[in-house]
Amino acid sequence: MLLADDEHLIRGALAALLALEDDLTVVAEAASGPEALAMARAHRPEVAVLDLQMPGADGVAVAESLRTELPGCATMIVTGHGRPGHLKRALSAGVRGFVPKTVSAQHLAEIIRTVRAGGRYIDPELAADAISTGDSPLTAREAELLELAADGAPVAEIAERASLAPGTVRNYLSAAAAKLGAENRHAAVRLARERGWL
DSSP: OEEEOSOHHHHHHHHHHHTTSTTOOOOEEESSHHHHHHHHHHHOOSEEEEESSOSSSOHHHHHHHHHHHOTTSEEEEEESOOOHHHHHHHHHTTOSEEEETTSOHHHHHHHHHHHHTTOOEEOHHHHHHHHHHOOOOOOHHHHHHHHHHTTOOOHHHHHHHHTOOHHHHHHHHHHHHHHHTOSSHHHHHHHHHHTTOO
């Protein structure tokens, strides 16, 4: 399997714990999305265990690429940030497992075996949250512009980065805030992130 997590201590501890399992072998480790893809291409693992949030490309983006490039590699996400929107994105990308980082190493090993055998494992609590939260009301463009607004950039800068007119950006951000019941774009970003829609 491939282990990808930008936190070196967590990745190293996980590799050491999984090495205790007779039937599981870590063939490669990565600290970023691009490195995970390179390691997967080089080592062709049966399972890629991916952190959700990594530099360069998140675990879902890596899973989407692997589904196309290495269809024989099952993917799973291990995360400390299991929001409903993240789970839905992961499932759309073909991820076979979605697990919080609070899971025990022994249970994780069992889940890896399940995923390797073609099964699926979704943490029950995360699944229940995803069902109760519902789908994002945001269009892809509204979500994209909220992401660009997340660091507090002014409308003119967002417009330039998105190749849109400032008025068009204001309209999209206002529509997104209205859909989320937020008083402004900053509150809309916060709400969308809390629900895992960004």
